[in-house]
Amino acid sequence: MTNEYDVVVAGGSVAGLAFASEAAKRGANVLVAEEHQEIGEPEKCDGLVSLRGLRKYGYAPGQASVQNKIFSALFHSPSGRHFAVNATALDVVVLDRSAFDKEVAASAERNGAVVSLGRRVVRADQKEDRMEVLVGGEKVVSKLFVDATGPASSPRRGIIPAAKYELEGDWIREHVVEVFLDPARYPGFFAWVIPFGGHRAKVGAAGHGVSPYKALEGFLAGRSFNVLRRVTAPIYVGGPATDFVEGRKIYVGESAGQVKPTTAGGIMTSIAGAVMAARWACASIEQDKPVLLERYQREWEAAFLKEMKAMMRLRGVFEKLSDSDLEAVFTSLATPKLVLRLSQTDFDFHATALLGALGVGGLLRIARVVASAEVRSLLAEG
Ligand SMILES: Cc1cc2nc3c(=O)[nH]c(=O)nc-3n(C[C@H](O)[C@H](O)[C@H](O)COP(=O)(O)OP(=O)(O)OC[C@H]3O[C@@H](n4cnc5c(N)ncnc54)[C@H](O)[C@@H]3O)c2cc1C
Incomplete structure (x- = not known):
């Protein structure tokens, strides 16, 4: 096997594999080194995604990777109030991430990239006009190096511990995603139910400074269920990194913080x-x-930075809410107009849509509940 490539990619998940597929299609000689023995495993992600977004970048999943379609999202407050957003127009599905990653890997290989499993990238050093990459025990030379190692390299601030079960239970609604907001139990995040077919769902909980398994067990108390699989993995909500490129080293995906700070x-x-x-x-x-x-x-910032900043501001406000604040915000904002507007929005640009739908009036109502610098900055922008 040659040990010289145009690009060496560390990490064989969606970002690394999509990079490899695109670069190989354009004629680059690409090696992807993935530390695990199987693409897509161990699977940690829930796979909730908008088809519209994936189609736009040329990665619509095949039928075999789609587990379920989502028609509605149900938001719950700590006291049990709730409102539903009709999601039929949002084109949201639940992916089998393991199958989807294998699809993207197959596309990379068809285009000529080498996807090498069970190989961990240990270091990558720039030497004048080239990169020297240590892949397992082997030295590989390349023109560019891509870090697609996900949370291993994502900016440290903004990591929240999370736990989830894939489970079956007769209370699971087949096409309804549920979000349970409760700052006392899940500070800075929430508990979620993402159905993936029949009465099966990916059910998780995350929060700053809490034991996510305890939070999840608390959420499930009183519900009957049968666990199919347990997963623990950190989620990242800290916003995009300041620099995606350092010399000949490129960060893509979660290692560049390209993740929505709200969800x-x-x-x-x-x-x-x-x-x-x-x-x-x-x-x-x-x-x-x-x-x-x-x-x-x-280019990435032109497409996403405005939305990411709006998401960070919403997160700033959300993280300041107590249970009673949240209850008040929930009651005053769950209006038919707002719910209708959310059902017509773009799933991937929900923060700017939400702020637009709230308008100055809605933001003033929030400001009455939470007097914080974050709300003032939202008002200044609104
Ligand atoms: C519990 C959970 C639920 C989620 N749910 C959703 C969801 O519903 N919808 C959604 O859009 N996003 C979701 N996400 C986020 C989504 O999974 C990530 O944003 C996405 O997978 C990022 O892709 P990536 O390729 O950048 O990194 P990752 O998917 O994290 O992959 C990194 C890869 O790099 C490999 N690697 C790491 N270090 C090395 C090394 N040194 N050498 C070689 N290989 C290495 C890893 O084995 C892995 O394969 C969820 C995340 C978690 C943790």
């Missing part, structure tokens, strides 16, 4: 980052101009 959803935004990065990486190799790599960050 920790990162499949679509990571694939978008990978596709953009691959385009600019190939241009920089063809023209021998590493400076072109900076265009990747500019």
Whole structure:
């Protein structure tokens, strides 16, 4: 096997594989090194995603990777109030992430990339005009190096511990995602139920400073269920990294913080980052101009930075709410107009849509409940 490549990618999940597929399609000689023995395993992600977003970047899943379609989202307050958003127009599905990642890997290999399993990237050093990458015990030389190692490299701030069970229970509604907001039990996040077919669901809980398994067990107390699989994995909500590129090293996906700070959803935004990065990486190799790599960050920010900033502001307000604050905000904001507006929005751009729907009046109502710098900044923008 040659030990010289145009690009070496560390991490064979959605971001690394989509990068490899795109770069190989453009003629680059790419090696993906994945530390696990099987693509997509161990599976940790819930796979809730908008097809619209994936289609836009050329990664619509095949039928075999889609487990379920979502028609509605039900939001619950700590006291048990709730409101439903009709999601039929949002094109949201639940993916089998393991199957989806294998699809993207197959596309990368069809395009000519080498996907090598059970190989951990130990280090990557820039030496003048090349990268020297230690893959397992082997030294590999490349023009560029892509870090797609996910949470292993994501910016440290903004990590929240999470736990989830895949389980079956007769209380699970087949096409309804449920979100349980309760700052005392899940500080800074929530508990969730994502159905993936029949009466099966991915049920999780996350929160700053709590034991996620205890929070999850608390959520499940009183509900009958049968656990199919247990997963513990951190989620990332800290916003995009300041720099996606350092010399000949490129960060894509979660390692660049390309994840929504509201929901920790990162499949679509990571694939978008990978596709953009691959385009600019190939241009920089063809023209021998590493400076072109900076265009990747500019392109990603042009598409997502406004939304990411809105999500960070909403998170800033959310993290300040007590249970009673949340109850008050919930009551005053769950209006038919807002619920209708959310049902017509783009799933991937929900923060700007929510702020637009709230308008100054809605933000003032929140400001009456939470007097914080974050709400004032929302008002200033509104
Ligand atoms: C519990 C949970 C639920 C989630 N649910 C959703 C959801 O419903 N919808 C959504 O959009 N997003 C969700 N996400 C987020 C989503 O999973 C990530 O944003 C997305 O997978 C990021 O992709 P990535 O390729 O950047 O990184 P990852 O998927 O984290 O993959 C990183 C890869 O790098 C490999 N690796 C790490 N270090 C090395 C190394 N040194 N050498 C070689 N390989 C290495 C790992 O084995 C892994 O395969 C969830 C995340 C979690 C934890």
